[in-house]
Amino acid sequence: MFFDASWLDSAGRLLIAVYFLVAGVKALMPHQIRHHVSLLGGFHIPFPAAAFWIGIAMLWAGCVLLITGWHADIGIYSLIVFSVLANAIYNRFWRETDPMRRHFTEMLFWANTAVMGGLLLVLENLP
Numbered sequence: 648m649f650f651d652a653s654w655l656d657s658a659g660r661l662l663i664a665v666y667f668l669v670a671g672v673k674a675l676m677p678h679q680i681r682h683h684v685s686l687l688g689g690f691h692i693p694f695p696a697a698a699f700w701i702g703i704a705m706l707w708a709g710c711v712l713l714i715t716g717w718h719a720d721i722g723i724y725s726l727i728v729f730s731v732l733a734n735a736i737y738n739r740f741w742r743e744t745d746p747m748r749r750h751f752t753e754m755l756f757w758a759n760t761a762v763m764g765g766l767l768l769v770l771e772n773l774p
């Protein structure tokens with residue numbers, strides 16, 4: 648093999664964590680908090696503010712566990728659950744009537760699904 652597997656594993660974990668960390672930092676801006684809570688309410692999610700903060704906690708805890716390697720499996724499961732729920736709530740492309748928005752939302756859905764695939768690969772390769 649041309650690449651050191653441990654180097655690739657570390658880089659993969661870091662890139663996946665950065666993806667979630669960037670989303671987490673952006674979501675914590677005050678106007679984004681209001682926006683997300685409003686969207687969750689509009690999607691009829693019970694207790695939208697609590698749901699938002701639980702999601703943020705899952706995202707950050709998952710990233711910390713994945714990056715540090717301490718109970719990385721739990722971190723990965725946390726990020727997978729977060730991703731499945733966020734994808735199901737935010738990326739309902741099948742409900743979009745505008746073709747452009749439908750296409751964009753569908754691409755986000757599949758991109759997030761691919762990230763979940765990456766998380767499963769990291770989970771499989773944990774020591």
